[in-house]
Amino acid sequence: MAEDDALYALAGEVGRVLKLQGRVLAVAESCTGGWVAQCITDVPGSSAWFDRGFVTYSNQAKCELLGVPGETIQIHGAVSGETVLAMAAGVLDYSAADISVAVSGIAGPTGGTPDKPVGTVWFAWRRRDGVCRVQRRQFGGDRRQVRRQAVEVALQGILDVCRD
Template sequence: MAALTDHELDQLAARLGERLRAVRDHVVTAESCTGGWIAKAMTGVSGSSDWFDSGMVAYSYEAKQALLGVSPQTLEVHGAVSRETVIEMVSGALVRSGASIAVAVTGIAGPGGGSEDKPVGTVWIGWKRRGGYTRAELFHFDGDRDAVRRQTVAAALIGLETL
């Protein structure tokens, strides 16, 4: 996925907002590597208060535990950038909000922080509907820090459209 421009991200968020408003869904975000960018994209849409519930930025292990209820054992065994962690993040966001759907992201945007097992550009995104299924997907994005984060925001918004 190529990194999108600000205008393209705005268009994605607006399209999502129209869909959420039509079905009366409300969304919550739980963000790590994007630092609130998904929530920013959504709240940049006029009228987003009709469908945006809240957003949480949980960057550190401690914040993931305190704000989202991620288990210390999950973080110790699997690390912050893992399927297990993103599933706990997206589930925790729903528990702690009034939203009907949630998205969570955790990854390595770079330029440092990567490893052989989890190189820069490794991102997990999770989506969940209250009372429904959880979907988690692993992405490997190319580019610098900004490009990885932009691609993550786009993938998160696109994934919400399918819930």
């Protein structure tokens, strides 16, 4: 598929930049279910710049594996800026990575609310040196399309944070 080729090319660029900068990446994924890590590990030699991925689909997993405070999820929801920021911080706490990305969203077709409709996805990128970005996006399309768009934004965001 051409769209898969585009993700592969983007992941390759992420690897090129991370390797050039001597940085290592780790990821935390909810709605993307490991797709970001899959794209990254499709790139030959990714073990030089990719440490690990956490697929924390349930709230319990976010808390247990990444140290997200239960109160954060209770107050703001799993799909929120506060939660992805805590996920991205947890990735750095529980890995040797220099850069992290966290993704949590509502891919559909159910689960949306008026405040957080289907297609709502939150992202956070963190560098160990303190640089941090958080972003909310609203995607259209079916479940696969929402997830694919989220993977693309996650990968592009890594490049952007590397260039900050």
